[in-house]
Amino acid sequence: MTDYKGIKGFTIQNVSSDPSNPIIGQIWYNSTSGTFKGEVVGVGAWSSGGTLNNARRQTTCAPDGTPTAGLLFGGNPGPVEAHTETYNGTSWTEVNDLNLGRYEAGGGGTQAAALAFGGWSDVSGGAKDETETWNGTSWTEVGDLNVASRGLGSCGTQGAALAMGGGRTPSETTSASVEQWNGTSWTEVNDLNTARKYMPGAGTVAAALAIGGSPITGATESFNGTSWTEVNDLNTARLGNAAFGIQTAALTMGGDTPAQTAITESFNGTSWTEVADLASVRSTSGAGGASTAGLIAGGMTGPSGAIDVSEEWSDLPTATVTITTS
Numbered sequence: 302m303t304d305y306k307g308i309k310g311f312t313i314q315n316v317s318s319d320p321s322n323p324i325i326g327q328i329w330y331n332s333t334s335g336t337f338k339g340e341v342v343g344v345g346a347w348s349s350g351g352t353l354n355n356a357r358r359q360t361t362c363a364p365d366g367t368p369t370a371g372l373l374f375g376g377n378p379g380p381v382e383a384h385t386e387t388y389n390g391t392s393w394t395e396v397n398d399l400n401l402g403r404y405e406a407g408g409g410g411t412q413a414a415a416l417a418f419g420g421w422s423d424v425s426g427g428a429k430d431e432t433e434t435w436n437g438t439s440w441t442e443v444g445d446l447n448v449a450s451r452g453l454g455s456c457g458t459q460g461a462a463l464a465m466g467g468g469r470t471p472s473e474t475t476s477a478s479v480e481q482w483n484g485t486s487w488t489e490v491n492d493l494n495t496a497r498k499y500m501p502g503a504g505t506v507a508a509a510l511a512i513g514g515s516p517i518t519g520a521t522e523s524f525n526g527t528s529w530t531e532v533n534d535l536n537t538a539r540l541g542n543a544a545f546g547i548q549t550a551a552l553t554m555g556g557d558t559p560a561q562t563a564i565t566e567s568f569n570g571t572s573w574t575e576v577a578d579l580a581s582v583r584s585t586s587g588a589g590g591a592s593t594a595g596l597i598a599g600g601m602t603g604p605s606g607a608i609d610v611s612e613e614w615s616d617l618p619t620a621t622v623t624i625t626t627s
Contacts, residue, residue, distance in 0.1 A: 313328050313329060313330055313337070314329040314330065315329075315330045315332055316329050316330070316331060316332065317331070317332050317333050318331065318333060319331060319338060319621055323340035323621065324340060326339070326340065327339060327340045328624065334623075336623045336624070337623070337624040338621055338622065338623055338624060339621070339622055339624050340621055340622075344576075344577065344616075344617070345552075345565075345567070345576050345577055345593075345614060345615065345616030345617075346577045346614075346615060346616075347565070347577060347578070347579055347580055347612045347613065347614055348612065348613050348615065349580065349610075349611075349612060349613075350368070350388070350596065350598070350610075350611035350612050350613045351388060351391055351392045351393050351611055352392075352393065352609050352610065352611070353373070353386060353393050353598060353599055353609040353610075353611060354384075354386055354393055354394075354395050354609075355376070355380075355381040355384050355386070355395075355609070356381075356599065356607040356608055356609035357373075357375075357376030357377060357378075357381045357384070357404075357599045357607050357609075358376060358377050358378075358404075358584075358585045358586075358599060358600055358601035358605075358606075358607040358608070359375075359376055359377045359404035359405045359421075359585040359601070360373055360374070360375055360376035360377075360381075360404065360585070360586065360587040360598070360599045360600070361373070361374055361375055361376075361406045361407065361408040361417065361420075361455075361587050362374075362408060362587030362588050362589040362596065362597075362598060363408055363409070363410050363411050363412055363415040363435075363589050364408055364409060364410070364455070364456055364457070364502075364503070364545060364588075364589045365409075365410055365411045365458060365589060365590075366388075366411055366412050366589035366590060366596065367412075367589070367590055367591075367594060367595075367596070368388075368390055368590060368594050368595065368596045368613040368614070368615075369388075369389060369390035370387075370388070370389070370390075370411065370412040370413075371387065371388035371412060371589060371590075371596045371598065372385070372386075372387055372388070372411070372412040372415050372435065372589075373385070373386045373387075373388070373393070373587045373598050373599065374386075374399055374406070374408070374415070374417055374435075374587075375399060375402065375403050375404050375406050375417065375420060376404050376587075376599060376607070377404040377405075377423075377607065378607060379402075379423045379424060382399075382402025382403055382404060382422060382423070382424055383398035383399040383400075383401070383402030383403075384398055384399075385397060385398055385399060385435075385440070387412055388412075388596065388598070388611070393598075393611070396438075397438065397439045397440065398440070399417060399433060399440050400431075400433055400440050400441075400442055401422065401425065401429065401431045401433065401442075402422055402424050402425070403417075403419075403420030403421060403422045403429050403431075404420055404421055404422075405419075405420050405421045405451040405452045405453075405499075405585075406418060406419050406420030406429075406451075407419050407420070407450075407453045407454070407455030407462070407464050407467075408455055408587075409455060409456065409457040409458050409459055409461075409462035409482070410435070410457075410458050410459035410462075411458075411459075412437070413436075413437040414434075414435065414436065414437070414458070414459040415434070415435035415459060416432065416433070416434055416435070416457075416458070416459045416462050416482065417432070417433045417435070417440070418430075418431070418432040418433075418446055418455070418462070418464055418482070419431075419432075419446055419449065419450040419451060419453050419464060419467065420451055421451040421452075427449070427470070428449040428450055428451045428468065428469070428470050428473055429449055429450075429451070430445040430446040430447070430448065430449040430450070431445055431446075432444055432445055432446060432482070432487070434459055435459075443485075444485060444486040444487060445487070446464060446480055446487050447480055447487050447488075447489060448469045448470060448476075448478065448480075449469065449470045450464065450467035450468060450469045450470070450473075450476070451467060451468045451473060451498070452467050452468050452473075452498040452499045452515075453465055453466055453467025453468075453498065454466055454467070454497075454500045454501055454502035454511050454512075454514070455501075455502050456502035456503050456504050456505065456506075456509050456510075457482070457504075457505055457506050457509075458505075459484070460482075460483070460484035461481075461482065461483065461484065461505070461506045462481070462482040462506065463479060463480070463481055463482070463502060463506055463509055463524070464479065464480045464481075464482070464487070465479050465493060465500070465502050465509075465511050466478065466479070466493055466496060466497045466498055466500060466511065466514065467498045468498045473498075475496045475497060475498050475515070475516075476496055476498070477492040477493040477494070477495065477496035477497075478492055478493075479491065479492055479493060479524075479529075481506055482506075490527075491527065491528050491529060492529070493511055493522055493529050494522055494529050494530075494531055495514075495518065495520050495522070495531075497511075497513075497514030497515060497516070497518060497520070497540075498514060498515050498540075499514055499515040499540040499541045499585070500512055500513050500514025500515070500540065500542070501513070501542055501543055501544035501553060501588070502544065503544045503545060503546050503547065503548070503551040503553075504524075504546070504547050504548040504551070505547070505548075506524075506526065507524075507525070507526035508523075508524070508525065508526070508547065508548040508549075509523070509524040509548060510522070510523055510524070510544070510548050510551055510568070511524070511529070512535065512542065512544050512551070512553050512568075513535055513538065513539045513540060513542050513553065513556065514540050515540035515541075516540075517538050517539060517540050517557070517558065517559060518534075518538050518540075519534035519535035519536070519537065519538035519539070520534055520535075521533060521534060521535060521568070521573070523548060524548075532571070533571065533572045533573060534573070535553065535566055535573050536564075536566055536573050536574075536575055537558060537562065537564050537566065537575075538558065539555075539556030539557060539558045539562065539564075539584075540556055540557050540584075541555070541556045541557045541584035541585045541601075542554060542555050542556030542584070543555055543556070543586045543587065543588035543597050543600075544588060545588045545589050545590045545591065545592070545595045545596075546568070546590070546591055546592040546595070547591070547592070548570065549568075549569065549570035550567075550568070550569065550570070550591070550592040550593075551567070551568040551592055552565060552566070552567050552568070552576075552592050552595060552614065553565070553566050553568070553573075554566075554579055554588070554597060555579055555582070555583045555584055555586055555597070555600065556584045557584045561582040561583060561584050561601070561602060561603075562582055562584075563578040563579035563580070563581065563582045563583070564578055564579075565577060565578055565579060565614075567592065567616075576616075579597070579612055580612055581600075581602065581608065581610050581612070582602060583597075583600035583601060583602050583608060583610075584600055584601050585600050585601045586598060586599050586600030586601075587599055587600075590614065592616060593615070593616045593617075594613075594614065594615055594616070595613070595614040596611060596612070596613055596614070597611065597612050597614070598610075598611035598612075599611070
């Protein structure tokens with residue numbers, strides 16, 4: 302009869318405490334607990350975060366923020382169009398407002414150095430082309446988009462960002478246009494293959510993703526700094542979803558299918574896999590972070606209700622489990 306040593310070439314270690322740095326596939330016997338244990342691929346999960354000071358939907362987060370250093374700006378309904386809040390991992394704090402209140406805006410950067418562009422304003426009316434930079438304290442107006450737009454996808458930093466698709470003037474027509482920000486001005490670059498709006502982006506100006514969108518689609522496109530290529534679709538087509546991460550390790554969550562959903566999917570550079578759901582169904586939320594640690598805040602639940610709930614994502618690369626025979 303073949304035993305474990307015959308298969309693997311070594312025996313199972315007998316230890317009094319779990320190894321401090323086990324590798325995936327390693328198995329051992331913990332003599333203190335009297336159990337066999339092993340190291341497996343980790344499983345991500347959402348946990349409750351702090352409550353926003355102002356409930357809002359159609360809002361934007363700095364995409365490169367973290368669960369301990371988040372930035373949220375703009376949103377709907379009207380009273381919060383210009384409001385900005387920072388997150389420290391526990392609570393949200395109101396800070397200086399945007400110069401131009403808006404919702405459905407694009408964003409780039411971090412809590413200390415962010416970018417806001419485009420969007421829609423009920424107060425001043427219509428789709429917007431204005432761009433603002435955030436220095437950790439206040440917002441400053443800089444160079445405008447070439448075409449005013451709302452509901453656009455976005456990613457990047459304060460000095461290098463993409464504005465993808467969206468509803469562009471006139472009449473907020475669904476667009477495939479893409480603009481690139483160089484820290485000073487916007488330049489039109491190659492279009493998406495599929496025109497869409499109300500979609501998130503992820504990554505950088507040289508390695509980006511455009512994910513889902515309206516009309517409701519699961520289409521995902523990858524950008525190499527020059528052109529867009531269609532890659533594998535989402536498992537669940539949606540619009541108004543949120544996303545964070547990089548081109549080869551991204552997460553998207555929530556959205557309208559058309560029913561609002563809590564489904565989260567993970568992208569490994571090739572395909573999408575369903576992972577742990579959000580605790581709250583929502584769409585048009587703000588989100589930022591990495592595939593291993595991210596943040597989602599605000600959004601819409603029901604036909605029009607704005608929420609003040611935030612959730613934090615944690616994805617451990619590995620996990621120690623007890624091995625049973627059942």
